[in-house]
Amino acid sequence: MRLRYPIALLLAAAACLPVAAWAEDTIKIGFPIPLSGPTAVYGKPILAGAELAVQQINAAGGVLGRKLELLSRDSKANADEAVRLARELIIKDSVDFLAGTLTSAEAPAVSTVSKENKIVFIAPTSKATILTDPQHIHPYIFRVASNTDVEGAAGSFLMAKFKDVKKVATIAPDYAYGRDSIAAFIAALKKVRPDIEIVDQQWPKLGEPDFTAFITAMMSKKPDAIYCSLFAGDFVTFTKEATPLGLFKAIDNRLVDGAEIGTTDEAQALGADYPYGIVADAYDPVIWGGANEPEAHKKFVADLKAYTKAEYASGWSIVGYQSIYALAEGIKKAGNTKSDDVAKALLGLSWDTPVGKRTFSVQSHETFAPEYWGVMTKVADYPFAIIKDPQSLPTSFPTN
Amino acid sequence: MSAGSLFSQFMGGLTTAMFLFLIASGLSLVFGIMRVINFAHGSFYMIGAYLAWQGVAWFHPTGAGFWLAALLAMLGVGAMGAVIERLFFRPLYGREELYQLLFTYALVLILGDAAKFLWGTQQLSVSTPPVLAGSVQIFGTTQPLYNLFIMAIGPLIAFGGWLVLNRSGIGRMVRAAQMDREMLDALGANVGTIYTGMFVFSSCLAGLAGALVTPIQSIVPGMDVLIIVQAFIVVVIGGMGSFWGTFWGSVIYGEVLSFGILIFPGFSLFSVFALMAVILIVRPWGLFGRPL
Numbered sequence: 001m002r003l004r005y006p007i008a009l010l011l012a013a014a015a016c017l018p019v020a021a022w023a024e025d026t027i028k029i030g031f032p033i034p035l036s037g038p039t040a041v042y043g044k045p046i047l048a049g050a051e052l053a054v055q056q057i058n059a060a061g062g063v064l065g066r067k068l069e070l071l072s073r074d075s076k077a078n079a080d081e082a083v084r085l086a087r088e089l090i091i092k093d094s095v096d097f098l099a100g101t102l103t104s105a106e107a108p109a110v111s112t113v114s115k116e117n118k119i120v121f122i123a124p125t126s127k128a129t130i131l132t133d134p135q136h137i138h139p140y141i142f143r144v145a146s147n148t149d150v151e152g153a154a155g156s157f158l159m160a161k162f163k164d165v166k167k168v169a170t171i172a173p174d175y176a177y178g179r180d181s182i183a184a185f186i187a188a189l190k191k192v193r194p195d196i197e198i199v200d201q202q203w204p205k206l207g208e209p210d211f212t213a214f215i216t217a218m219m220s221k222k223p224d225a226i227y228c229s230l231f232a233g234d235f236v237t238f239t240k241e242a243t244p245l246g247l248f249k250a251i252d253n254r255l256v257d258g259a260e261i262g263t264t265d266e267a268q269a270l271g272a273d274y275p276y277g278i279v280a281d282a283y284d285p286v287i288w289g290g291a292n293e294p295e296a297h298k299k300f301v302a303d304l305k306a307y308t309k310a311e312y313a314s315g316w317s318i319v320g321y322q323s324i325y326a327l328a329e330g331i332k333k334a335g336n337t338k339s340d341d342v343a344k345a346l347l348g349l350s351w352d353t354p355v356g357k358r359t360f361s362v363q364s365h366e367t368f369a370p371e372y373w374g375v376m377t378k379v380a381d382y383p384f385a386i387i388k389d390p391q392s393l394p395t396s397f398p399t400n
Numbered sequence: 401m402s403a404g405s406l407f408s409q410f411m412g413g414l415t416t417a418m419f420l421f422l423i424a425s426g427l428s429l430v431f432g433i434m435r436v437i438n439f440a441h442g443s444f445y446m447i448g449a450y451l452a453w454q455g456v457a458w459f460h461p462t463g464a465g466f467w468l469a470a471l472l473a474m475l476g477v478g479a480m481g482a483v484i485e486r487l488f489f490r491p492l493y494g495r496e497e498l499y500q501l502l503f504t505y506a507l508v509l510i511l512g513d514a515a516k517f518l519w520g521t522q523q524l525s526v527s528t529p530p531v532l533a534g535s536v537q538i539f540g541t542t543q544p545l546y547n548l549f550i551m552a553i554g555p556l557i558a559f560g561g562w563l564v565l566n567r568s569g570i571g572r573m574v575r576a577a578q579m580d581r582e583m584l585d586a587l588g589a590n591v592g593t594i595y596t597g598m599f600v601f602s603s604c605l606a607g608l609a610g611a612l613v614t615p616i617q618s619i620v621p622g623m624d625v626l627i628i629v630q631a632f633i634v635v636v637i638g639g640m641g642s643f644w645g646t647f648w649g650s651v652i653y654g655e656v657l658s659f660g661i662l663i664f665p666g667f668s669l670f671s672v673f674a675l676m677a678v679i680l681i682v683r684p685w686g687l688f689g690r691p692l
Contacts, residue, residue: 038622040521202665209617209626210419212412212547213658217665220405233523236618240525244535244544244616245408269523269618 026069027062027337029054029327030089031100032110034077038207041232041265042316043102045308046124047072049317050099052307053324063331068324071095075106082106086113086121096337097122099323104128104177107143114140120339120346122327124319127151128176129184132364139343143366144323144358145283148177150368151258152184154393155227158279158373159185159256160192162225167199169223171214173234174203181229181258189227199223204234211238215245225251231259236269243275253277262376263315267384274376274385281373282387284318284355289377290389300354322353326360356392361399368399408541409662410655415547417654418554422609424631424638424646425561426602432641433578433598436489436500440507442628443515444481444603448473448610449619450515453524456614466529466615473611474604481603485596493595508624516621526614546615553612557605558647565643574598578641633676639689648688 031050034043054068062068071093075082082101089095090113098114098121101107107126114121115138123131125145130136132143159168170185172178182201189196200221202214215238218226226247230238235257242248248255255278260266262280264287286301300321304313326346331337333345350359358367372390379386427441455469484507492500527533532546565571576584577594585591617623630653638649653672660671685691 036516036521036621038521038523038620040621041523044521200665202661202668204668207620207622207626209623209630210416212415213409213661214668216405216408216412216658217662219408220402220662233618233620236523236525237616240528240616240618244528244533244542244546245412246535246542249542265522269525271525271527273525273527 026067027064027331028069028071028093028095028097029324030086030093030095030098031070031072032075032082032085032089032098032106033072033100034102035072035074037076038233039077039102042125043075043077045265045314045316046100046102046320048308048314049304049320049322050124050324051320052304052317053321053328055307056303057324057328063328064335064337066337068328070324072100075101077103077106079105079109083109083113086110090117090119095119097327097339097342099327100124100320101126104131104180105175107131108136111136111138111141114138118339120327120330120342122323124323125316128180130176130180132366137365140339141365142326142346142360144319144326144369145367146369146371147366148180148184149188150370150394150397151181151281152186152188153397154281154371154373155185155256155258156188156192157394159189159196159225159227162254165196165224165254167197167221167223168225168227169200169202169218169221170198170227170229171202171204171218171238172229173206173208173231175206178203178206178229182227185227185258204230206234208234209237211241212245215242215247219245219247219250223251225254225256228255228257229259230257231261231266233269235259235261235266239270239275240273243273248275248278255279257281258371260315260371262372262374262387262390264312264384264386265314265316267376267386268312271384276376276378276385278376279373280376280387281371281393282315282390283371284315285372285374285387285390286313286315287382287386288390289374289379289386292389294355296352297354318353318355322358325353326351326358364399368397370394370397404540407539408543409658411538411541411543411547411551413655413658414551414651415654416657417650417652418550419609419613420630420634420653421554421647421650422557422605422612423627424634424650425557425643426605426609427628427631428635428638428641428643428646429561429605430599430602431635432643433574434493434595435497436493437497437504438602439501439504439628440484440511441602441606442624442626442631443508443511444477444606445610445613445627446515446619446624447480447511448477448607449614449623450519450524450610451476451607452611452614453519453526453619455611456526466526469526470608470611474608477607477610478600478604481606482596482600485599489599490592490595508628512621512624519619521621524619526619528615532615550612554647554650558643561643570597633672636676636686637679639686642686642688642690645686645688649686652687 073085104126107123262282329351330342330346334341348362370392374387374390376385377388451473452469455472459465634649638645661668
């Protein structure tokens with residue numbers, strides 16, 4: 001007994017020492033993100049992108065001479081859980097900043113925590129306009145991804161290019177993102193092609209296991225083309241049921257989807273069953289089916305593949321990566337890690353990313369980032385579809 | 401609305417119905433005979449889907465690969481069912497139903513995490529077997545061969561199940577176990593074996609349903625919970641424990657959902673839940689069940 005006590009004390013001291021020394025130096029970033037459940041498919045690659053950014057920044061000497069430290073937690077894509085984790089990260093782990101969350105359920109919820117605690121929060125992927133609209137904006141919230149208005153503008157631009165299309169049907173998951181994205185698409189389409197009629201709108205629930213009846217109901221209205229905001233497993237199921245029902249043949253593959261199903265993740269899941277010839281988008285095409293790939297992107301994908309040890313990189317990592325670099329640039333510009341100063345520094349800040357420059361709007365704290373769109377094509381080198389000649393769209397969007 | 405599109409909608413509803421029947425029949429059977437509400441039935445279905453994916457990855461995606469994988473899924477889930485029944489369900493038979501419910505719910509969580517651990521969270525997908533990949537034209541509409549195949553499988557299993565339960569020696573024993581377990585035990589029959597057999601049969605059905613769904617749906621974590629809710633609605637409509645009730649319950653569910661989507665596109669789920677609510681009020685034991 002007498003011996004065991006000092007040993008335990010020594011061990012405890014040894015365990016504490018490096019941690020205490022480390023904690024003193026690092027700039028801590030709390031990162032709630034779904035790591036379990038169906039949306040972990042996206043949460044994990046986003047976290048990998050953020051981790052890669054932290055690794056690179058630290059290897060180059062950190063920010064203001066201090067290393068970055070990422071504290072990731074599983075939000076389970078649940079708004080309540082994300083809020084609880086954000087509070088815990090602030091109180092218990094005394095993080096300096098928040099980043100992360102995936103869905104448009106979690107991000108607006110965490111935004112309120114960031115407002116209460118006056119801590120900068122950078123949302124990588126939430127696209128719903130509610131996150132930064134005039135009623136909800138506050139000095140500490142920033143959004144890296146585009147929003148549904150930007151997505152709708154790009155989607156309607158591509159739909160308008162089908163000159164002979166007169167009747168369009170829409171299908172989207174029945175929740176905030178799906179409803180917002182379809183409303184934005186229709187509003188934008190009315191401006192460029194008032195002659196197009198919306199003949200049918202379908203609202204399957206998120207995670208719908210069976211799309212057959214939605215597809216046949218849609219086909220009975222005989223649309224010339226379809227605008228779609230389905231993604232992940234929903235798009236996989238939709239495609240596998242729609243193909244034998246003859247949907248893609250009936251619309252001559254004129255389906256436009258604005259929910260990032262052009263990513264390597266989605267293309268790999270469907271493999272040869274992918275509906276080649278449709279128009280889709282991605283935050284990052286990863287595999288560039290054309291000659292216009294930026295040099296910085298080639299390096300990013302090589303680094304990411306080395307970091308994740310995966311055969312193909314994910315199209316979602318980029319937003320995690322961009323978020324961390326945005327924060328690092330903000331801290332550098334502010335010259336300290338006080339959220340009030342960093343929040344001011346982020347206003348109007350431009351920073352370089354592997355897919356081009358991004359700038360936070362002074363008024364609405366978002367980047368209005370374009371995404372990469374194109375026709376999903378089969379090429380000899382890959383067993384899955386890739387975006388041919390990815391085009392950054394919309395080319396211009398009225399920012400504020 | 402043309403006749404062709406109404407026919408398409410009807411056939412779509414029938415496909416949904418027959419898939420649900422494959423799943424709900426096992427659930428209903430286990431409840432009818434063993435009085436166990438198996439929440440984990442949807443998880444067995446999910447494991448069947450993952451096993452089928454694994455089988456297709458091991459064997460070959462073309463030729464007989466898919467069918468071998470489906471067999472593997474069916475037998476694999478059946479074997480899993482046997483182990484679970486022998487080790488865990490058996491001590492719970494005499495207990496209150498709440499214990500069984502809690503236990504099957506724990507199984508849902510354990511199997512869900514096990515599937516994530518083994519196969520990851522990435523959505524997976526299996527191609528349609530080449531023989532059934534095409535479609536045929538019926539009344540000017542395009543009908544996938546695979547859907548027609550599913551529509552044939554459902555009634556086949558319903559009829560086979562009915563034949564075994566009502567016209568064979570095994571079926572007589574099973575019905576006897578359902579009516580009076582103690583008496584059958586006292587007469588010297590091995591009720592334990594009958595129970596295990598029924599549970600394994602129900603697990604096999606779940607595994608098979610999981611395998612057969614892979615060519616037209618994606619395999620994702622969470623598919624277990626989604627399907628079990630639908631299967632329960634079917635069983636409530638048709639009547640707990642009634643085999644034909646489950647069959648017609650599935651057909652009604654599929655068609656109401658399908659035409660509900662056509663007629664009120666904004667409220668796709670409303671029609672089904674409204675139907676369930678009406679049945680629960682008017683005939684709480686279901687359309688084909690008997691009052692408890």
